[in-house]
Amino acid sequence: MRLKMKMVLAIAAMVLALPAAAQAHTALCTCFDNADGTITCEGGFSDGSSASGVSLIVKDGGGKVIEQGAMDKTSKYTFKKPEGAYFVVFEAGEGHKIEIDGKKILE
């Protein structure tokens, strides 16, 4: 019983501590081709809060995950430009998912 209660409290604390939960902000992400075989994505939120730690997923044309990582403390993530078609998914939780087509990522 005690353990259950503790767990509930722990979960509640976790939910409250999640920055993206239940706020009126919008997730934003822009990617660029660095013209050196790498792509950099920069994320953030419309209220100015950081996207540090937000996961970024790179998928190939068929939807297979090629690479997955987290945005650094300046809300950036750089990866090797995949051969062929690819998509970038900026995954900041419920209602905060952005998908960017690699074709639209330019210098």
Next chain:
Amino acid sequence: MQHKKTVAGVLAALALALTLPGLALAHFQMIYTPEIALDKGGEVDMRLVFTHPFEAGHSMDMGAPEQFFMVYQKGGEGEPQKTDLKAGLAPIVWKSLGNTGKAYTFKQKLRSPGDYVFALVPAPYLEPEEGAYMQQITKLVLNVGGIPGNWDKPLGLPAEIVPLAKPYGLYTGNVFVGQVLSEGKPVPNAEIEVEYLNHAANMATNSFDKKAAVAAPHDCFITQAIKADANGVFVYAMPKAGWWGFAAMGVGPVKEFQGKAMSQDALIWVKAVDMK
């Protein structure tokens, strides 16, 4: 007799002032670019023009600016990055409806999302009719990609207007709220002149369009005047889409230049966008 002479003198001066077209209008240093909020980065094209934006009849010659820079920041906790932009300024001649004036053009590639706060400290301008100088320290806050940064932070200029409403996200009819600072401190009861850029700025020909967007119902609508409160805060509701200039007059610490009086003013430009 002495008194009569003075009155006659005042009347003569007044008559002269009324006949001189540009004299009664407010001077506004402009940092102009067509858009204030960009979806993506790219090359931003700017013009620095010293003019009377409502009438667009007369532009003044700008001297080489003392400072021109931008401070970029992404996110509320991001590191502000200052870039000196003076080397990128190229002189041009700007065509107003009635004359031409020395101005500057500038191009800057912006990439990362965030706020780019541009600041211009122009060379003091000698107003020949008044025998006094003016220096209008001007700001423009541009955003790329919607992620905000330092739009609400002072840049540490001698005189500046700090927005209290996000200056690149304003609908037509919204209020723009700003705080007037002199050496970082609020200026109580600061006098602010407001003008609308009434003639479109044509970037290809470096000129103002002849066609005016609106006609002032009376001369007192050309340059509107508002006052800040005890904390230096002012509020203005923008009735029409487009660029609006706010100039806090004589608020800067420097009151004299080369033995003549100087008005060091703080300006900011914001753009109202229609809600469709």
